[in-house]
Amino acid sequence: MTCPTCGATLAPGARFCENCGAQLGTAAVPAAATAPATATSDPLGDAPISAPTRKPAGALPDPPVPAGRRPCAECGGEVGPDLYCLSCGTKAPSERDHFQEQPASWVAGVCDKALMKNRNEDAMALLAGVEPGSRAVLIVMDGVSNSIDSDVASLAGARAAREVLRVPLPSGMGTPQGREAAVRKVLADAAAAANTAIVAVTDPDSPNPASATFTVAVLEGQRISWANIGDSRSYWLPDAGTPVQLTTDDSVAQAQIAEGIAREVAETGPQAHAITKWLGRDSEDFTPTVGSIEVTEPGWLLACSDGLWNYASEPEAMREQVRAAGTDDPAALALALVAFANASGGHDNITAAVARVGLGHNDQTPTPGGEPSDG
Structure with a gap:
């Protein structure tokens, strides 16, 4: 896989490009490399972790994934897939x-x-x-x-x-x-x-x-x-x-x-x-x-x-x-x-x-x- 923004090589399952920081959609992840739902729903799912354990009764769940648009910290506008605000152009971290x-x-x-x-x-x-x-x-x-x-x-x-x-x-x-x-x-x-x-x-x-x-x-x-x-x-x-x-x-x-x-x-x-x-x-x-x-x-x-x-x-x-x-x-x-x-x-x-x-x-x-x- 390569980054659609800068062309850099991507690690399997990556959610953002390590080279340019662009966020990646799920389409960039090959179907064969798709992780279990509990991992792919994680906004930081690119980080390697040990295989998820089976959660016994009474186990606490993972923190929920933030839903909806990502707001710009500068103007409150929407941050686009390339990490730049669609309204003011400020780059988000x-x-x-x-x-x-x-x-x-x-x-x-x-x-x-x-x-x-x-x-x-x-x-x-x-x-x-x-x-x-x-x-x-x-x-x-x-x-x-x-x-x-x-x-x-x-x-x-x-x-x-x-x-x-x-x-x-x-x-x-x-x-x-x-x-x-x-x-x-x-x-x-x-x-x-x-x-x-x-x-x-x-x-x-x-x-x-x-x-x-x-x-x-x-x-x-x-x-x-x-x-x-x-x-x-x-x-x-x-x-x-x-x-x-x-x-x-x-x-x-x-x-x-x-x-x-x-x-x-x-x-x-x-x-x-x-x-x-x-x-x-x-x-x-x-x-x-x-x-x-x-x-x-x-x-x-x-x-x-x-x-x-x-x-x-x-x-x-x-x-x-x-x-x-x-x-x-x-x-x-x-x-x-x-x-x-x-x-x-x-x-x-x-x-x-x-x-x-x-x-x-x-x-x-x-x-x-x-x-x-x-x-």
Whole structure:
């Protein structure tokens, strides 16, 4: 297959041209190469992922595919197949450069290339139950920028991990220790699935194989469980209580902080974004650090890449940005956090995925005021 706009060779199943960014219709995909309906309906279906698992009863579905015309961000007109607005002529970003997911009214995420980057190596994959506060999965991965094909690998990894986490986390043998061990295994399995997907899309002869960070936060009722590899992060940001950075970075900066160096110094130093663990073919340890907490007040669960937390690292600073957004709509909040990071410099790809946590699953109203490098 070739792109009808620029003539470049296309990968089987491609939904946009890697060379010129033109969107491709389904007619460009040979019938023999057509994937199952669950994959072809995905606007980012060009990214390789592991074969879809059969979804058992109670498994959460994929986020719905946005329907209808694609509006122009500049004038509100319609974006054409070549990514140019039919009204004002402004070129829209490709779907890989900027995409959004909203699997339920109370969960949403935005993944954006950022102002200063040439491509988007961040990725996310979300799941959520319909009932607010019931169950949500937020996965964010940040492709290491000095590795090859990390944009493809991060998206493949995020979606592979999502498959593992479609069903509720196990309860173990009915004891706190049993549950902790069972949850730890499932979260480790999700990280392993992400690692396998990254390796699967990596050229065996690559001199610098694709790699990525990994963070996942799972909300089930009032319990949040998380896992982390690298320096993408998960935060718990209650409306009125003490905000918390749930994850601990695997990074040189974090090692310096542990040795007593001030956080603001370590996180702005020359090795601020040098990570000590990652996923990929050359990973020496892809076992995540895991943890869990019970929450007893309304607030926001946030998973993000360093393209966001670069500008609001402390939990209190991040909560201030949530409050500054002035909205209780998850999609609007995720967009506002990405806009904040871009307005602050936009030096790295930005991903923000949020879930609104309310008491009793019903209260969704926030209290007013209330050694590689991955970047």
